[in-house]
Amino acid sequence: MNIKRRSLLGTAVLALSLGLGGAALAQDKTKVGFIYVGPIGDGGWTHEHDQGRLAVEKEFGDKVETVYVENVPEGPDAERVMTQMALNGADLIFTTSFGFMDATINVAKKFPKVKFEHATGYKRADNVSTYSARFYEGRAVQGTIAGRMTKSNVVGYIGSYPIPEVIRGINSAYIHAKKVNPDVQFKIVWAYTWFDPAKEADAAKVLIEQGADVILQHTDSTAPHAAAKEKGGVYTFGQASDMSEYAPMPRISSIIDNWAPYYIERTKAVIDGTWESTDTWAGIGPGMVGIGEFSSEIPADVQAEANALKDKIASGEYHPFTGPLKKQDGSDWLAEGETADDGTLAGMNFYVEGIVGDIPQ
């Protein structure tokens, strides 16, 4: 440990001189860098981050310059690409995947003058902020609509990997579907990928064949929508992007990752010199989680119900994880009126009572 610390200090001194050289080159423009894990053409996660980047360019015009590198694998390359951006005079760098966490922290140590923003992680430093979206708030709205819309009472759910983020979404959707429809049942399939259109399409088809008439997805492609459209009579929700090309059927609403307001706010803070390390976990209220337009397929009363829930969540009046709630094994989790704390939510590794099946370990 000690040896490592010292060696890192050495690096910091070395890099500091390099970093200053780089910063001088940037002149008066503020340079904002983005590191993407996928291609900007993935139509989902990375695409939405890139929309945020474009919004920053639009907002500040000549005052900023944005750069990005796409398809950066989570591993040895991430650290190098971040260093490269910092060396070339970036003032602010957004690293947009959980797997970039340790690399972000390492590079930030070497460039104390450069600000870093890491999406979905939990490690911070004086020049590293973290930000993430409370997608589960959107899932609550989705769950409500799903519970109302299903006729077969079977809701299919395509999970990516069994990690807290995804499990939180399943729980939130289930709790709210169950509230409006006590007979609802969730069928969960783990695709073990964030993005594989063919596999996602297969998963959607399988769920539909086994009776699901509403499909929720936590994977990024529009393939499940296409599969649902083909079968007919199945409802889906856009994920990450609005996916409005599949509206009004099968896509009846969506959860949109709207990073633009945050990216603009943080860029402005750097320009103004007011940037500070923060931990942002924002939801529907500040607009980081957007609920896509309801399609005409959703009856007016359900729309009203969903909108009411959305407004209550946005205003902070209602927390999607409010007791009484029990865990899947029947043990008590939250007492009447108690709301879940962020720590538990961040590391959520259990289903709530009523969901059938085990989380793969």
Add this chain to the structure above:
Amino acid sequence: MIVLEKRPQPSRGWSMSTPVLAVLATMVAGGLLFGLLGKNPFLAIETIFWEPLFGEFASYYRPQLLVKAAPLVLIAIGLSLGFKAGIWNIGAEGQYIIGAICGAGVGLAFYPLEAWYIFPLMVIGGALGGWAWAMIPALLKVRFGTNEILVSLMLVYVAEKLLASMALGLLKNPQGFGFPGSRNLNDYASATSWISQDVGLHWGMAAALIAVIFAYILLNRHMLGFQIRLTGEAPRAARFAGVNPSRLILFCLGASGMLAGLAGLFEVAGPSGQITIDFNANYGFTAIIVAFLGRLHPIGILLAGLLMALTYIGGDIAQGNLGLPAAAVQVFQGMLLFFLLAFDLLTNYRIRLKTREVA
């Protein structure tokens, strides 16, 4: 009419100069591509080839070239032994993953104990892991005559699933708030493969260099190396010369698996730091190309590995500085490979202009 005439001996002069020609041709073709995409072709080419080596921040990029090249060279050296003998291990990616899992597993088992022997044990774990994974196709081939290309390729997919399972289960960081991925070995002094992170040197580079020297000696000075070459060039003659094909299969697949496993271990304990769901970055497949670009010759592989690393690093710089799409860089790399492969013709063949004879 243009005809090809096989040279009695591969031309030394051409084998030295074709890579240079290929790089020049790629610059022209790549420049055209970048021009079509609306970028300044000269700036793009300069960024890819010049910037990492002699640019403003070359002091940072040069060691990074070694970081990127080390696993490629290490794996490609192992593969080249088998390829020379006509034994096709396409599954180095899988052996790389298993090596990383085993090596990291050994290290994590000792956490948080600090002791000098932990890293050596991890190295042994990584080597054994990769070796064992390669022994599956080797034993199946020796015992049942099963095709090793297919088995080793299938085992890549099995290894990838195993990796996901490890990152989400057994090796998951207990203090990681439920997020997938192991503890970061860079924060565990006894288990890191960095020699000096300041300079950017880790043990994998040393291992790659040793492997190059070792392979050179083996192929040129050792009976086994002679048997490998003979089997590849004249399998029937090799059998008459008393080469035991089973032993050769076990050796070649075992050695390449072991080196791939080592590459995985050095990577996970160094540049990568942790076992994650998509820890593997296609080094195992890229190394196959490196092996052929290097003409299956140890020194050639070393140079080819460095060249590949240069295009990766230069490509990333071009993306960041010039806004070149990642896909364009990929196409550019493809072009480079095409030209390198195509121009190799001149090494082995002579191009002659011949007037058509009237029959």
Add this chain to the structure above:
Amino acid sequence: MDLSQINPVLLIASLMVAATPLLLATIGELVVERAGVLNLGVEGMMIVGAISGFAVAVETDSAWLGFLAAAVGGAVLSLLFVLLTQVALANQVASGLALTLFGLGLSSLMGQSYVGIKPPAMARLDIPVLSDLPVIGPILFRHDPLLYIAILIIAGVWAVLTFTRAGLILRAVGENHDAAHALGYKVVRIRIMAILFGGACAGLGGAYISLIRVPQWTEGMTAGVGWIALALVVFASWKPWRVLLGAYLFGGITVLQLNLQAAGVAIPVEYLAMSPYVVTIVVLVILSADKSRAPASLGRPFHATS
């Protein structure tokens, strides 16, 4: 757990769709390998076919023209492989890998303006009476035309290889190119045609993913199918009908795996997802007792010394 939720008829029908891209790519590569050439660039040709087909289908609003373009696109890319391996006599393994790298990049460049667009649909077969039959109807008579064309291609390849002189020559070239050359056959020309055919089939397979199975365009959407196709050729021990068997087995296990999950069978998912590959290895070991073997000249460059 409730296995009765799995409908075997729908399972079979959907595994046929899941297997078709694999089927097309594999039968193409089989012909290439039968001619003695190993082209590892299947993945690259598939993805280029996927975007060529998608782009043309969108622009012309015709799925049929799209498939035609996909076949052409795959064949054009394979022409690069021809140049490298047949003209410049480069190593086939490396050339194929380079082709995949190149194809993946090229397809992303080509597809930049096609993200998030829906392609024109292709009508499914709907034969009165037959399509409505219970069990047999959904399995046999309710698919898109390409699925049947894929099976016809297999039958065609089998017939040509087994019964025709052209097939005999192709096999002769793959078994011993020197002897075939001595007999006066144009080894290089025959191989070029085989490689182009393989490219066209891979292109069709890719377009089947982007136009029918998914259907949409996204970067890297073939997600490794081309590699599995390479495996399947060996699995099928270079025999056309075994390709059909192998592709359905492979597609079947993938679809069954998802079905078991949805039905709540508590098997660790990673191990379920591994199963197709493990099963392939096991079947392969069993098959290696069989005397079927690779074409003798597979992967070796040919140069006529006259």
